[in-house]
Amino acid sequence: MIKHALPVTREADFAAWYQSVIAEADMAEESGVRGCMVIRPWGYGIWERIQRLLDDRIKATGHENCYFPVFIPLSYFEQEAAHVEGFAKEMAVVTHHRLIADGKGGLVPDPEAKLEEPLVVRPTSETVIGHAFARWVQSWRDLPVLINQWANVVRWEMRTRMFLRTAEFLWQEGHTAHASAEEARAETLRMLEVYRDFAESDLALPVVAGEKPENERFPGAVATYSIEAMMQDGKALQAGTSHFLGTNFASAQNIRFQNNAGELELAHTTSWGVSTRTIGALIMVHGDDDGMRVPPRVAPWQVVIVPMLRDTPEDEALVTYCRELQQALARQSALGEPLRALLDLKPVKSTTKRWGWVKKGAPLVIEVGGRDMAAGNVSLIRRDRLYRADGKLDSVAMPRDALAAEAPALLEAVQQALYDEAAARLRTGITPASDWAAVAAHFAPEARNPGWLEVQWARPTGVALDAVVEKLKALKLTLRNAPIDQAPADGTCVFTDAPAVERVLVGRAY
Amino acid sequence: MIKHALPVTREADFAAWYQSVIAEADMAEESGVRGCMVIRPWGYGIWERIQRLLDDRIKATGHENCYFPVFIPLSYFEQEAAHVEGFAKEMAVVTHHRLIADGKGGLVPDPEAKLEEPLVVRPTSETVIGHAFARWVQSWRDLPVLINQWANVVRWEMRTRMFLRTAEFLWQEGHTAHASAEEARAETLRMLEVYRDFAESDLALPVVAGEKPENERFPGAVATYSIEAMMQDGKALQAGTSHFLGTNFASAQNIRFQNNAGELELAHTTSWGVSTRTIGALIMVHGDDDGMRVPPRVAPWQVVIVPMLRDTPEDEALVTYCRELQQALARQSALGEPLRALLDLKPVKSTTKRWGWVKKGAPLVIEVGGRDMAAGNVSLIRRDRLYRADGKLDSVAMPRDALAAEAPALLEAVQQALYDEAAARLRTGITPASDWAAVAAHFAPEARNPGWLEVQWARPTGVALDAVVEKLKALKLTLRNAPIDQAPADGTCVFTDAPAVERVLVGRAY
The missing domain is CATH 3.30.930.10 (Bira Bifunctional Protein; Domain 2)
Structure with missing residues (x-):
C-alpha cells in the first residue's frame, strides 16, 4: 500500500x-x-x-x-434596494478615522473622529x-x-x-x-x-x-x-x-x-x-493524496530541479550540471510562454525537497544525483502520474539534454492529462433524473459522491420557486445553473409536473 | 506665441x-x-x-x-509604541460588520454587530x-x-x-x-x-x-x-x-x-x-504646458497611430495602411520589450485625437492622412519635442516603413531625452550654502523655484534636532536626506556652528 x-x-x-x-x-x-x-x-x-x-x-x-x-459611502448602497438587501448583512463598516489612548495603555476609536457618513469596505463595486x-x-x-x-x-x-x-x-x-x-x-x-x-x-x-x-x-x-x-x-x-x-x-x-x-x-x-x-x-x-497538482499553465514554477547535495566537494560540479539544465530550460518556450524552471538550492535535505515539491504540485520535479550526472542523466517525476502500477514512485532516468528538449511537450501532456481526468469526472458525474423520487433516491444521505443531476423543470418563479428551493434544501441541494448548451426540454418538471421548459443542474455545492 | x-x-x-x-x-x-x-x-x-x-x-x-x-486588529498596533504613535491619528477603523435599516429608509451600522476588537484598515503592514x-x-x-x-x-x-x-x-x-x-x-x-x-x-x-x-x-x-x-x-x-x-x-x-x-x-x-x-x-x-509626457518604458501605449478619417470610402484603405504599420510596430522590440502600438479608431475627430494623445503624453504620435498614404509616408510627432523653434507643431513626414524600422531607436531617444532634461534640472537645482544667512536668503519668500540647498551639519539629535526642524519650518523647509554619495564634510554646521559631520539636503517638499 x-x-x-x-x-x-x-x-x-x-x-x-x-x-x-x-x-x-x-x-x-x-x-x-x-x-x-x-x-x-x-x-x-x-x-x-x-x-x-x-x-x-x-x-x-x-x-x-x-x-x-475601497470605501463606499452608505448612501451609494441605499440607491439600489435589492443590491443593498443582498449585502447589508455582511458589510464591514468604517465609522472612525482616528484612534486615541484609552488611558489604560490601549487604544480606542476617537469619539471626536466619528465619520458623518459611515463608509462600507467594498463587497463589490457596482455602486x-x-x-x-x-x-x-x-x-x-x-x-x-x-x-x-x-x-x-x-x-x-x-x-x-x-x-x-x-x-x-x-x-x-x-x-x-x-x-x-x-x-x-x-x-x-x-x-x-x-x-x-x-x-x-x-x-x-x-x-x-x-x-x-x-x-x-x-x-x-x-x-x-x-x-x-x-x-x-x-x-x-x-x-x-x-x-x-x-x-x-x-x-x-x-x-x-x-x-x-x-x-x-x-x-x-x-x-x-x-x-x-x-x-x-x-x-x-x-489535488490528490500527495498534495496539490498545479496545471502547468498556472504553476509558478513548471519544472523544479533538485540536486542531491551531500556537503562534499563534488557538490559544485553537480550544481553546475543542474544550472546548465535550468538555463537550457529557461531558453525554451512551453504552452506559449517562456518556460519557468527553478533550481532549488535551499539548505534542506533533498528528500524533504522532493516531497515538498510533490506536495506543492510542481508539474515536473527533476532530481539529480552524482550517479545521474556521471551518466549524463537526470531523474524525472511527473506530478500527474506519481506512482507506477506496483505502487513505487515513478521516477524515470533520462538523458539531461533529452529532458531539456522534451520538457515543453511533457508540460503540455501534464496540462492535458489533468484536464482529461477532470473532464471524465464531470462527464460521468452528471446524470439525468426524470422525477422527484429519483432525485431523492440519488441524494439519499448514504450516497457517496453523488455528483449532480440534470433535471427538467418548468422554471417556476416567485413563491413557486421558493417551494422548489425549500424542497431541495431539505436534501442539502441547490440549483446550479441551466446549461447554455443543452438539448430542448421534452419532459415534465420534476418539481411541479408541469411541462418542462429547460434542463437545470442540481447538486450540493461549496 | x-x-x-x-x-x-x-x-x-x-x-x-x-x-x-x-x-x-x-x-x-x-x-x-x-x-x-x-x-x-x-x-x-x-x-x-x-x-x-x-x-x-x-x-x-x-x-x-x-x-x-487588509484588516489589522488594534492590539497588533499597540505592541510597537513608536509605530502606533506615528499612525494612530490617521487610521480608518472598522467597528461593525453589518448594517440594518434605520426605520427611515436608510441604513445604520447594526449595534448588535459591533466588533469586540476594532479592526484598522492597514496603513502599512509591519505589524x-x-x-x-x-x-x-x-x-x-x-x-x-x-x-x-x-x-x-x-x-x-x-x-x-x-x-x-x-x-x-x-x-x-x-x-x-x-x-x-x-x-x-x-x-x-x-x-x-x-x-x-x-x-x-x-x-x-x-x-x-x-x-x-x-x-x-x-x-x-x-x-x-x-x-x-x-x-x-x-x-x-x-x-x-x-x-x-x-x-x-x-x-x-x-x-x-x-x-x-x-x-x-x-x-x-x-x-x-x-x-x-x-x-x-x-x-x-x-509634464509640460501641453500635458503629460510619459517615459516610453512606462507608457501604456508607446506609439499611437491616428488615421485622419473623413467618413468617405477612402477611409478603408487608410485604415489598412495604418493597421499594417501597427502590426509592423507590434513585431518590433523596444527598450527590451515588445513595442506597444495602438491604432486609434474611436469615433472622434482626428485633431481632437491628436491633442488627446499629446495631453496624455504618448511618446510618439503618428498621424496619417490620404496625402501621406499616397506618398507612402506618415507624419511623426515626438512628444518630447512638440514644437519647432518657430513655435509651429513639429510634425515630420517620413516613409512609413522607415518609421516602423526606426521606432525602437526613437523611443530610446525619447526615454533618454526626458531623463537628460530632468537630470540637468536636478544638477543645477542643488546648490551649496555654508551658513544660515545664505540659507535664509536663498529661500526668501520672493525666490522663485529655489531648488534645494546642500548644507553641512553636525547631525544633531533629540531636542537639538527639534530646534533645527523648527528653524527650517519657519521657512517652510524640511531636511530631505543625507546623500549616500557625498564628499566628506569639511566645514561647520549651518545650524549650530559645531564641526559638520555630513552634508544634508534642505528644500521644500510635497
Whole structure:
C-alpha cells in the first residue's frame, strides 16, 4: 500500500484533506485576523499566474483596467434596494478615522473622529463604479464603457474556509455600460465564454456554463450566468459569474446618455468576476493524496530541479550540471510562454525537497544525483502520474539534454492529462433524473459522491420557486445553473409536473 | 506665441497646472468618496507598467510575493509604541460588520454587530506581517525571509491631493527578516539601490538616494533611507523609502530564531515601499504646458497611430495602411520589450485625437492622412519635442516603413531625452550654502523655484534636532536626506556652528 504524503486522504475526510493540502503545500494559512487568510508565496504565485492569463483575455476583449475606492459611502448602497438587501448583512463598516489612548495603555476609536457618513469596505463595486459611469457617459459616443479592476473585497462571512469563503478575498470585477440591452446581454455572454475558455484552457478546469435560476441571481441583476466546476467529492463550485444588470443600476445611479436622435436613455450595464476562490477549485479538482497538482499553465514554477547535495566537494560540479539544465530550460518556450524552471538550492535535505515539491504540485520535479550526472542523466517525476502500477514512485532516468528538449511537450501532456481526468469526472458525474423520487433516491444521505443531476423543470418563479428551493434544501441541494448548451426540454418538471421548459443542474455545492 | 493645450501653464500656477494635467490626460479624478480618487485607464496603465517593471526587479533580487489581510486588529498596533504613535491619528477603523435599516429608509451600522476588537484598515503592514514572520521563523535555516506585497493602504489625511496624498493609495511593501543586523542593513541599502535604478532607468526620474534624518524616520525604524526627486517647481518628492527596523518589530512581535549555536536570538527586519505617489512625481518632473509626457518604458501605449478619417470610402484603405504599420510596430522590440502600438479608431475627430494623445503624453504620435498614404509616408510627432523653434507643431513626414524600422531607436531617444532634461534640472537645482544667512536668503519668500540647498551639519539629535526642524519650518523647509554619495564634510554646521559631520539636503517638499 502506498504511503501518501498527506496526513489524511480524500476518501477518509475530504474537508480535512482540503485543509491539509493548503497547509502542506504552503499555499495559505490563517492570519490571526478573523476570517482573513495569509496567501503564501506558492498560493499567491498561482494567483499571479491567474491574474496574468485572465488579464490578457480581459484586455484582448477590449477592456481597460482602472481602480476605484475601497470605501463606499452608505448612501451609494441605499440607491439600489435589492443590491443593498443582498449585502447589508455582511458589510464591514468604517465609522472612525482616528484612534486615541484609552488611558489604560490601549487604544480606542476617537469619539471626536466619528465619520458623518459611515463608509462600507467594498463587497463589490457596482455602486461606486456606477457613480463614475454617470460622470463619464453623456452621449452614445461615450458607449460602450468597458472597464475592469483587480481588487480586494470584503464580505463578512460567519463561517469561513480558506480560499472558498474568506472575509476578505481578491478578485477582478469587470463593469461595462452599453447603449442597448442586446449589446449588454451579448457582453454578459461574451465574458461568460471568456471565463469558460480560461477555466478549461488555462486552469484545466472543465466547467458547465449556464444561467442561474432567479433565486441565485446577483442582488440587483436581471440575469446571472455562471461557470460551475465539479469537485472530487461531487460538489459544485461556482468558479466565475457574469451578470446582466439591465437598467437597474443605471436608473439608481443615473447613468444616462443622449442617443443618436438626441433623446436621453438609460444605459444597460453588466458586471462579472472571478476570485481567489478559483484556487480552492483548483485544489479540489486537481489535488490528490500527495498534495496539490498545479496545471502547468498556472504553476509558478513548471519544472523544479533538485540536486542531491551531500556537503562534499563534488557538490559544485553537480550544481553546475543542474544550472546548465535550468538555463537550457529557461531558453525554451512551453504552452506559449517562456518556460519557468527553478533550481532549488535551499539548505534542506533533498528528500524533504522532493516531497515538498510533490506536495506543492510542481508539474515536473527533476532530481539529480552524482550517479545521474556521471551518466549524463537526470531523474524525472511527473506530478500527474506519481506512482507506477506496483505502487513505487515513478521516477524515470533520462538523458539531461533529452529532458531539456522534451520538457515543453511533457508540460503540455501534464496540462492535458489533468484536464482529461477532470473532464471524465464531470462527464460521468452528471446524470439525468426524470422525477422527484429519483432525485431523492440519488441524494439519499448514504450516497457517496453523488455528483449532480440534470433535471427538467418548468422554471417556476416567485413563491413557486421558493417551494422548489425549500424542497431541495431539505436534501442539502441547490440549483446550479441551466446549461447554455443543452438539448430542448421534452419532459415534465420534476418539481411541479408541469411541462418542462429547460434542463437545470442540481447538486450540493461549496 | 504658442497656444498650449492646457488651460493653465506651470509658470502661471503650478498647483493648478498639476491638477489640469491629471484631468486633461484622463489619468484620475475625484471619486466622490472623501480623499479617494478613481484612477482612470491611462493613469492605471502607467501604474501597471510600474508594477510590472518594479515587480521584475523585486523578484530578481530573491523576493516572493504574498498577500496579507487588509484588516489589522488594534492590539497588533499597540505592541510597537513608536509605530502606533506615528499612525494612530490617521487610521480608518472598522467597528461593525453589518448594517440594518434605520426605520427611515436608510441604513445604520447594526449595534448588535459591533466588533469586540476594532479592526484598522492597514496603513502599512509591519505589524500583521511580523505576526506571520513569528510563525515562520524558528531556526537560522528559515532566514532570510524575503517577501513583498502589492496592496491598497489607507491613511486618513486631512488635506488630500490626487496621487500625492490620498486617503487610499496603492503600493508595494517589501518586508524581510534576517539573522544579523549587518545583513538587514545590507538588504535595506540593496532595495534603496533597486529603487534608485528603477526610478532613473525606467521612470527617467533622476533622484538622490540618501539617509533621512532622525525626525523623518518611519515610525519604529532605526534608519530610514529615501530617493528624492526634484519637481519642476523645485520642490522635493520622496519617491521611495527603505527602512532598517533593527529588532524593534521583532521584539514587539516575538520574531526569534535559534542560531547555529542553539541560542534564541531576535531577527532583524526591514521594510521598503513605492506607491502611486510616484505617478505624481512623473507628472511634475516630465509634464509640460501641453500635458503629460510619459517615459516610453512606462507608457501604456508607446506609439499611437491616428488615421485622419473623413467618413468617405477612402477611409478603408487608410485604415489598412495604418493597421499594417501597427502590426509592423507590434513585431518590433523596444527598450527590451515588445513595442506597444495602438491604432486609434474611436469615433472622434482626428485633431481632437491628436491633442488627446499629446495631453496624455504618448511618446510618439503618428498621424496619417490620404496625402501621406499616397506618398507612402506618415507624419511623426515626438512628444518630447512638440514644437519647432518657430513655435509651429513639429510634425515630420517620413516613409512609413522607415518609421516602423526606426521606432525602437526613437523611443530610446525619447526615454533618454526626458531623463537628460530632468537630470540637468536636478544638477543645477542643488546648490551649496555654508551658513544660515545664505540659507535664509536663498529661500526668501520672493525666490522663485529655489531648488534645494546642500548644507553641512553636525547631525544633531533629540531636542537639538527639534530646534533645527523648527528653524527650517519657519521657512517652510524640511531636511530631505543625507546623500549616500557625498564628499566628506569639511566645514561647520549651518545650524549650530559645531564641526559638520555630513552634508544634508534642505528644500521644500510635497
